[in-house]
Amino acid sequence: MTTMKEIAQRTGVSVSTVSLVMNHRDAGRIKPEIAERVRQAASQLGYKVNPMAQSLRTNSTRIIGFISEEVATTPYAGGMILGAQSAANRLGYMLITVSIDGGMDEAEEIAALKRYGADGFLYAKMSNRATTVPEQLRDCPVVLADATDRDGGTPSVEPDEFAIAHDATTYLINAGCQRIAYVGCDVTDDTTNKPIVAQNGRLAGYRAALQDAGRTYDERLVANVLNNGPALKAVGELFEREQPDGFFCFNDARAWYVYECAARRGLAIGKDISVVGVDNHRVLAETLEPQLTTVELPHFEMGYWAAVKLVSLIEQRPLDDFEWPETTAPLPQLDAPIPAKIHCTLIEKNSVARH
Amino acid sequence: MTTMKEIAQRTGVSVSTVSLVMNHRDAGRIKPEIAERVRQAASQLGYKVNPMAQSLRTNSTRIIGFISEEVATTPYAGGMILGAQSAANRLGYMLITVSIDGGMDEAEEIAALKRYGADGFLYAKMSNRATTVPEQLRDCPVVLADATDRDGGTPSVEPDEFAIAHDATTYLINAGCQRIAYVGCDVTDDTTNKPIVAQNGRLAGYRAALQDAGRTYDERLVANVLNNGPALKAVGELFEREQPDGFFCFNDARAWYVYECAARRGLAIGKDISVVGVDNHRVLAETLEPQLTTVELPHFEMGYWAAVKLVSLIEQRPLDDFEWPETTAPLPQLDAPIPAKIHCTLIEKNSVARH
């Protein structure tokens, strides 16, 4: 690793001069000709700044800690990490990801991250749950991803659950479905004992879309389920009782129950019934392609934008200083997604700041 | 953040003394009484070493870089990360994970990791592919995870593909199946154009288990497939042509095709036919529970052991210095996995060094 000292020696200047040049703080302070010589030497020697030394001096590491609770257990959460990593790279930051699934001790992990000098933190959940920011993070820059702050004080980037459901339901309406069911998620918030944010928003979007089309919402067409056997049973009953011809499913695990029930009854997807799912898990979405129509959750984008917001917080620069490129997830695109705009919202102090 | 200086002042000793004590190098050099006072002050002030300063001095960061290509696109790869993180924590290391899926530039990411001073690297793939270690990593400690080194010079931790398949097939034999099919994976190595390592090993294990039970291997019972429509079609043909009553599936995506076909033919899993899958994706395994019998891939363990091996390399200590605890993945355990021992192997210089 080349050091500034070596560049200084080679160029015949002092280390401070090199430092100034390498940090682009030479305008008007260093003779352009010298600056140029320094830059040349640097690139010749392949100089890269030593982040350790730099941060020892400046107390800023350009490290972002990414804390997530369900990455290992929720497939395709990876998209969110990828987005955050991508933005961090672009902005000259390093992303350090820690999972606190299972056995991991959250406090311990956060402490380690702090010891390594993280400048700020991304705190990510899955399925947009109400979340309390851990005590240790209270005095640091923090942005939530796919989560909603219980106290409303911390900015968050969330999917636009309402729009997702509205789009999906409208798609089924336009496809000519007469009896559209919603297969939702029965998971409740540990604290409030109310349905998780995503379920709330999607149910509302489903309802609104029906009403916007002049239909009446009928709760008998709604089945909120958990997993496996009981879920399969509930969906089966929905089939028998209501004979829906369209299904909007909370995620693709739920979509699978519909598939299973349809297959057992000899009904063909895309012919006898239509199914739209949200690709929380995406494996099924890929496997069932192209029978399953999908609304893609903008995981990549959420990660990306959350990281950008966090950097704006860290560097105390207004958000508008940053480009918000038309990022696209580098994940395999599904064949037949609903051609909807990306629904993703930055929420700050309880108000939507940027779409 | 408390520094050694503060401890020194409070205790009335010098920083060097504190350093010695904090690094457990005080035996016979520092009066035990003084050492004790230092330790007390340290814990009172909640002293934590500053890794930046430490590594600036020592040229060792206790950072491990985890490079993986398909984490974002393969659900439950997270288990491997979790395992590596868990081992790293235990051994006082920090894991920095970078994904090089999609748009990411591998060389760039590795360079960043090196700049941050990573002491060594974990290089992970999915489904045990033949892999060439990137040039930049040649002169660093590296361990492969769920991958096989093409050149055989780099240690790797891999699933015991043969045993996995042997177990699964034997399970089906013991369950009384007469015609056991293998639904394999048709992906080939980019370079050699041969099937990926996992496919090879599993096919061999399937074959051996049949022969061990005194049966003959019949290649008409084997369908190696890719995805979606064509896969479904191929499995459908297998059903019609051979009428198998047992299926060993390369992963749960493949298991799903069997499910779909069975459902369409009115066959019940666990009654008319038996299915065993490997939980590469696991979402399906969880969703289909408990109908699908599963051989769990030891992702967590591979990550854990790979990290341990890497640390032994970094610190140039023999592997036996480290405990190899009976680690268990903190992931939700499947309900009905095949009660098999964990199949996971450390391969070094083309020979199995540790099971």
Add this chain to the structure above:
DNA sequence: TTGAAAGCGCTAACAA
């Protein structure tokens, strides 16, 4: 048995 001092690579205030 302990401490003083130098230095890892970098930044920043101050001097020249």
Add this chain to the structure above:
DNA sequence: TTGTTAGCGCTTTCAA
């Protein structure tokens, strides 16, 4: 316009 100097928190000789 440039260089000198001090110091971030730590480790490590070397001297006492």
